[in-house]
Amino acid sequence: MSDFNTSSTAAVWAGEENLFAEGAICLPVFNSVTFGYDDMGEWFDVALGRKKGHIYSRNTNPTVRPLEEKIRIMDGGEEATSFSTGMAAISNTLFTLLAPGERVVAVKDTYGGSNKIFIEFLPRMQVDVCLCDTSDFDAIEREVAKGCKVLYLETPTNPTLKIVDIERLAKAAHAVGAVVVVDNTFATPINQRPLTLGADVVVYSATKYLNGHSDVMGGLAVGRKDLIDRIFHYREITGATLHPHSAYMILRGMKTLELRIKRHNENGMRVATWLSQHPKVDKVFYPGLETHPNHDIARKQMTGFGGMLSFSLKGGFDKVVTVLENLKYAHKAASLGSVGTLVGPPRTTSHVELSEQERANAGIPESLIRYSAGIEDGDDLIADLEQALAKA
Structure with a gap:
């Protein structure tokens, strides 16, 4: 079962369609750091990505993967990956997609941690940062037309609830070959699906509505497979990994x-x-x-x-x-x-x-x-x- 007609059914079933070990209907928490193989050939195939499986929980984990699949399906993305926090999702995505000498265009009204990345950390990497008046779509389009690698949007914005026209600005970004990243934390895939409006990557602080109970932290990124694969690789090397128990808690929260x-x-x-x-x-x-x-x-x-x-x-x-x-x-x-x-x-x-x-x-x-x-x-x-x- 992979197609879901309603978001409520997807929230319950997506990524968890099959029975688990011993016939359990609830996903087990796999705390194992590493995963063993008696067959050396199978081990090599999994390690090289030629066969599905898990090697080491900093990279992938059988409790974490269903959460990634759930958000992938609910947002309509090609692939998804997870992080230890929402800011890890945002920072890893930006650091993956931007290199020294490249340009990012973003709105001024972003979450404070995101804003710090734009005004403090990316400039240290010699990334050219242009922060635009969030409500001036004409000005944003003009800056994008000058050329950029990434257009970063947040809508609704935190904390003044400004709204950004995703579809309009995504068209402008794609015209110059830019990647569009949207922070959808406030809306969730229930209220808004940026990928259907032209976004390439959607990021979440899963700590917030997705979990919904203020008892665990996590982050998610979902979107184009080629981009998510790159972001996953950055995360598996830098290590901002989502803990299996945190993934379990977010999965449980997402059912409601x-x-x-x-x-x-x-x-x-x-x-x-x-x-x-x-x-x-x-x-x-x-x-x-x-x-x-x-x-x-x-x-x-x-x-x-x-x-x-x-x-x-x-x-x-x-x-x-x-x-x-x-x-x-x-x-x-x-x-x-x-x-x-x-x-x-x-x-x-x-x-x-x-x-x-x-x-x-x-x-x-x-x-x-x-x-x-x-x-x-x-x-x-x-x-x-x-x-x-x-x-x-």
Whole structure:
């Protein structure tokens, strides 16, 4: 069984269609570091890639491989590989695809760790980095037309939920022979499938929605086989390997991915709509709102708007502290995409690595609260926000 008509069925079955050892219906965790062969010829064939199998868990592992196959099928890619964290997926992909003297075009509004790669690490490698205004698609196209090796996009962006037109910009990138990489962490393959819009590689922090329970870290990359094979080779040598137990936990979380995303979508929209009408809220950033500047693009390329939103308060950071400290149904903590609501300011979460000036340059006000709506009852979340805002 390899074809799935629905994402919900794929989330449960993809990569796990067969019974496992002793007839088990749940995937075992293979903690073995290495795998032995009595037949030397078979060992050589597996080692050289002429036959399927596993040699050493830094490279491949029978618990990890089904996870890679699941995301491959759900995203519609040719191949997939895994990593120890989301940032490992992003960094390994960029370091694989870029070499000294080459050029990458990216948007300014990327996750803080990704942004650090663009402003600190890639320049050390003599890679020419061009960061464009995320909402100025004409400017991005002009920079791409000058030539680049990679176009890197993130949509929706973290933490201001800007939307990038993947299809339009992918066409511009392919016209100059560039590879298009899209961070799809916020949307997941349930809400958005960038490969169908022209992306060549999609990267994920599997720590977030894919796992969904804030109890394990991991990263994934899926896309064109020739590119993923290169990225896999870089990862197997540099060693940012996903642990088998982490793969098992992510696989277990993904079985309920579509169910969770439906509630995240519902709560995200309800909370964003309510906040947009509150007198103490200055601005709400959520692509599902008709007031969002790229709402039409979001509707075109997304099937749901997600549980992530952010909002800025009138009165500055002191108000942020008051609201956060009075929320009851929200963990004041980093990360996102969990079953429980997570909140925090970018200065201590998504963009803690950046200075205040760097955050300002990225269009992130200090009065901003990033809000990852969980799967709690929506009425409870709104009541909780109401009482916290009343104390600001």
